[in-house]
Ligand SMILES: Cc1ncc(C[n+]2csc(CCOP(=O)(O)OP(=O)(O)O)c2C)c(N)n1
Ligand code: SF4
Ligand code: SF4
Ligand code: SF4
C-alpha cells in the first residue's frame with residue numbers, strides 16, 4: 001500500500017468549497033484526484049458533489065467537471081468518452097462521481113447500459129446511504145431500520161446489493177473502498193488507471209449531516225463500519241476476487257465488534273435504543289450483515 | 302449537502318454585474334475560497350503542539366478541506382481562513398497533539414488572519 | 420453533387436456523414452429507426468468515421484450527445500414521438516448549456532393510443548425548450564437542412580441546438596431524389612466545430628453547470644432567448660452562402676409561394692406545404708388569389724416575415740397538424756399574437772387536422788382555403804378553431 005508520504009501533495013479539492021464541515025466526500029475526492037493526477041474529466045449528476053463545487057462562477061474542484069442530470073451520468077460519460085475517442089485522445093480518464101441515489105436508483109439504467117457497452121470509464125458511486133442533497137430521504141442504499149425523512153420510523157427493507165448487479169455486468173475492475181482508509185482508496189484509483197474498459201468503485205462514505213453523528217467522528221465511524229463487518233472491503237480484477245486487508249479478519253463473525261458500536265453513534269438509529277434496545281430489529285441488521293457476507297463469498301469465491 | 306446549512310454559509314458571489322460580463326452559459330473556474338472564507342464557520346480551532354508532532358501527516362491525510370499543507374520543515378501547516386473546524390485532524394492524530402480550542406479562546410497564530418488567495 | 424434516390428431517414432444518415440459528425444448516439448423508434456440503423460451500417464462499413472453509441476434509451480441518447488458536445492465533438496441524434504418526450508430533460512439541458520447538437524425528429528403521434536403516423540404534437544410540445552425548430556417538406560430539403568443546421572447551431576451568435584422535423588412515413592419512408600454532397604464539398608461550407616467558450620479539457624479545467632443563484636439566472640436565460648432569436652438573421656446569411664456554393668435554397672424561415680398578391684395565405688408545417696402548392700395552383704386557376712406560406716422555422720418564430728405577409732393579406736388560413744389542448748392550433752396562435760399589435764390585422768383562421776397520419780390531400784387543403792375565403796367574404800371569423808376533417 002502507498003505510504004502517506006508517497007501521496008502527492010498537490011490538491012485538486014480546493015479549500016473554501018461549499019461542503020459541510022467534516023464531509024467525507026471531500027476526502028474521497030481529494031485522494032481519488034491525487035491518484036489520477038489531473039488527467040480526468042469528471043461527470044457529476046445531481047447530488048451533494050454538484051453542490052460542494054459552490055456557486056458559479058467559481059468551482060471548488062480543480063478538474064474539469066461536467067454536471068449532468070440525475071439519471072444521466074453514465075450516458076453523459078459515454079458521450080464524453082466517444083468525443084475523446086473521436087479526437088484521438090486515449091489517455092484522459094472519464095470518471096463518473098455519483099451518489100447512491102444517482103446509482104442504485106435513478107441512474108441504474110444508464111449505468112447498466114454503459115457497462116454493457118464496455119465503455120472505457122470509471123464509475124464511482126459514493127455511498128452515503130441516503131439522498132443527502134435533498135435533505136435525507138431514503139434511497140435503495142439506505143440500511144434496514146435507518147430513519148430518513150421518508151422512513152420516519154425506520155426503513156423496512158435492507159439495502160439493494162448493488163455490487164452483485166454490477167458484477168453481473170463483468171466490469172474489468174470492481175472495488176469497494178471506505179473514506180476512513182484513504183491510502184487504500186488511493187491505491188484503488190491508481191490501479192483503476194491500468195485497465196481499459198468499464199470499471200466500478202463503490203465508496204462507503206459517512207455523512208455527518210444525514211447520519212447524525214458527531215462531525216469529528218467521521219474516520220472512526222467508517223472504521224467501525226468495517227470492524228463490525230457491516231461494510232466489506234474487497235476488489236475484483238476480472239473474476240479474481242480479493243478480500244481487502246482491512247476486512248479479512250472480520251469474515252469471522254466472532255472477531256467482529258458488536259454492531260451497537262456502529263449504530264449507537266448515529267442519530268438515524270437512535271430509535272433502536274429508545275426507550276430500550278430493540279433486540280429484534282438489531283438482530284435483523286446483524287442477520288443482514290451475515291447474509292451479505294455469505295452472498296459475497298458464495299458468489300465470488 | 303443540506304440546503305439549510307448551505308444557505309447559512311453562502312457568501313453570494315456578486316462579481317459579475319450583468320450580462321455584459323457574463324459568459325453565455327454557466328461554466329466556473331477553479332478557485333480557492335469558492336464559498337468565501339469558510340473559516341468563519343468554525344467554532345473550534347485545531348491547535349497543534351509542534352513539540353509533540355512527529356510529522357506523520359495523518360492529519361493531512363484525513364482533512365476533508367485540504368487546508369493542511371506540508372511546510373518546508375515537513376511540519377503540517379493550517380490555513381485558518383478555510384479550516385471548517387470539524388475536528389477530524391485532532392481525532393486522527395496518533396500523537397494526540399492537536400487540541401480543539403473554542404475559537405474565541407484560541408491564541409496567537411491560529412486566529413483567522415485573512416488570507417491572500419481569495 | 421450527385422443525385423441519389425433515398426428515403427428521408429436514409430438521407431439524414433448521409434447528411435451525418437457529409438457533415439463529418441463526430442458522435443452519434445441514438446435509439447430506435449418507428450418511424451425514425453432507419454436513421455440509427457443506417458448510421459450503424461455506414462459506421463461498420465467505415466463510411467461514417469465518427470463514433471456511434473448504441474445507447475439503451477433516448478434519455479441516454481440525448482445525454483450522450485450532451486457529453487460529446489461538451490467535450491467539443493459535433494453530435495447528432497434522431498428520434499420520434501415518445502423518444503423525443505423521454506429526451507425532454509436533456510433538451511432543456513442542451514439548450515441551457517448552449518450545445519450545438521442537431522436532432523432529426525421524425526414527427527409521429529404521441530401515445531396513447533399507439534399510432535406511428537405523423538402528428539406534430541411531439542415537437543410542438545418542445546417549442547419552449549430553446550431548441551431551434553425546422554419543418555421540412557422533402558427528402559432533399561431534410562438532407563441539406565441538417566447540414567445547414569450544424570453551421571447555424573455552431574455560430575457563436577446562436578449556439579443553440581437545432582431540431583429538424585420531418586413527417587413520419589410521408590417523408591421518412593418515401594423514396595425520392597436528393598442532391599448528395601461529399602464531405603470534401605461540405606468542408607467548404609462547414610468548418611470543424613471548435614467550442615468558442617468552454618469545453619471539457621484537463622489542460623484547462625472548468626466546471627460546467629454548478630449552482631447559479633437568482634442573481635444571475637435571468638441573464639443566462641435572456642442570453643438563451645437572444646441566441647435562439649439570432650438564428651433568424653444568421654440563417655439568412657447561411658442560406659445565401661449555401662446557395663452560392665451549392666445552388667440550393669429552400670425559402671428562408673417561411674417559404675412563400677404566390678403570396679405577393681394573395682388575399683388568403685395558407686400556412687402549414689412539414690410535408691403538407693409541398694402539396695399545398697398544387698392546391699394553390701388549382702385555386703388560382705379557379706380565380707382565387709391564394710398563396711402558400713410554408714413555415715420552415717417556428718422557433719425562433721419569424722415574427723417580421725409574418726408581419727410583412729400579414730400587412731398585405733386579408734386572411735391567413737393557418738393549419739396545424741397538432742394541438743395545444745385547451746388553446747387550439749399552436750402555430751395559428753403564434754401568428755395571431757404576432758399580428759395583434761399591427762395596424763392592419765388580417766383575419767386569422769385556425770385549422771386542426773391530419774392528426775394520426777390522416778391524409779391531407781389537395782382537395783382537403785383547397786377546402787380549408789375556400790372556407791377562409793368564405794369567412795373573409797362574410798366578415799365573420801366563425802369558430803376559434805376548426806377541426807376540418809373531424810367526423811361528427
Ligand atoms: C430527475 C430528478 N429528480 C429529482 C431530483 C432531485 N434530487 C437532486 S439530488 C437528489 C438526491 C441525491 O442523492 P444521492 O445520489 O444519494 O447523492 P447525495 O445527495 O446523497 O450526495 C435528488 C432526489 C433531480 N435533481 N432530478
Ligand atoms: S450532506 Fe453529507 S455528503 Fe453532503 S456535503 Fe454535507 S456532509 Fe457531505
Ligand atoms: S478541523 Fe477539520 S477542516 Fe480544520 S484542519 Fe482539522 S480536519 Fe481540516
Ligand atoms: S497527525 Fe499529529 S503528529 Fe501527525 S503530522 Fe499531524 S499533528 Fe503531527
Ligand SMILES: [Mg+2]
Pocket residue numbers: 099100101126127128129130131132139
Ligand atoms: Mg447519497
